[in-house]
Structures are given as C-alpha cells and as structure tokens.
Amino acid sequence: DGGITQSPKYLFRKEGQNVTLSCEQNLNHDAMYWYRQDPGQGLRLIYYSQIVNDFQKGDIAEGYSVSREKKESFPLTVTSAQKNPTAFYLCASSILLAEGGNEQFFGPGTRLTVL
C-alpha cells in the first residue's frame, strides 16, 4: 500500500527543546517538501529536496533544519530558534517532471504544540 506517512500525529514540545518530525514515503518519488500551515492560512514552504543529499530553503526556513540521507525519508527538525513553532506541519512528495507541473502527495500531518 503506497503512500506517505508522518509521525507523530500530535507532538508537544517545551520551549527551548528541539523536536524532529518524521516523514517517510514509499512512492519512489524523487522530490519531497515540508510545509507549515497556520489557522486560516495557506501552506507555506519550509524546505524542499529534489534529490538525496541535497535540499533548498523555502520561504520560512529560519529555525528549521532538514536532512535527506535516503530517498524515502525527509525528517524536519524544529529548533529552539524557531520563535513560533506551534502549527500544523505537512510533508509532501512528488515525481520530477522536466516541464514541471508535478502534483504533490501529502501526508496526514503533524500538529506541533509548544507548551
């Protein structure tokens, strides 16, 4: 059963702590993405990766870090430098089309709350 999974579904963090959100896909997609969604807001891009061992910053990368050591996995670390981390985090993946226009497949999301 192919798909993209995120864990945990809910995550609570104390201020000053780093936390890592997991994202795994078995769709054999080259590209993976992390978005953040706040209430009443659209999705905003944090980081994306088109190939293993390479990734690019999105619009709101400050306070976040990622790694892409395996094609299937793209974990996101929310560091203590992120001033307002409470949000709904979505991971997505897609194939790479030379002409672009790739639809994205999203995971179920992780809701992070800072206590």
Next chain:
Amino acid sequence: SQKIEQNSEALNIQEGKTATLTCNYTNYSPAYLQWYRQDPGRGPVFLLLIRENEKEKRKERLKVTFDTTLKQSLFHITASQPADSATYLCARTSGQAGTALIFGKGTTLSVSS
C-alpha cells in the same frame, strides 16, 4: 512577490447548486495551476491541474478554467453535495522541474442539504 489569492474565505451554497471558487495570481504567469481539497486536520488531496495553454479541464463533477488575460482560475463543482464541504486550495507552480507549490489561503465551502 509571486502572489496567489483566493478571494473568498468561505462560500455557502445549497445542495444541487454549482459552487464556483476563484483563484487570482499576480506578478508572474504560472505554467500550471493546481487545485487541492483539504478536510479538517488532514493533508490536502490533489484534484486537478491545468496548464497555461489549456482553457478548461474537467473531471467528473469538477471543472477548472485558466484565463491568462484575467490572471484567474475558476473552480466549479456542479450538482454539489454535503460531502463536497471542505477547504479548497489553489496552488501555482512554474515550468521548472521539482519546484515547490505556492498556495493560496483556501476557500472553505459549506454545502447544506
């Protein structure tokens, strides 16, 4: 900046009517526009993609148009049902491989029976 705007935050219609959602873009002509459905607490699900050289695309009760003169895409759901109630997101992307999407804030559609 390459903005994408969805004019209405909420749209309420009666069952059986056609829902029409609007997506406008500025400053940059996207090669593609995509529409996603998002249910509360869940990830978005892809619905339709339309290319800049296409006027219209259909899928079952869904229809999307792309007007490069007006810089606008319209998303229609015909014969709407309460199960169509959700937030619908418009997203743009360039013609380059693997580039990320830029999303609008979404329009929340409520279909009453």
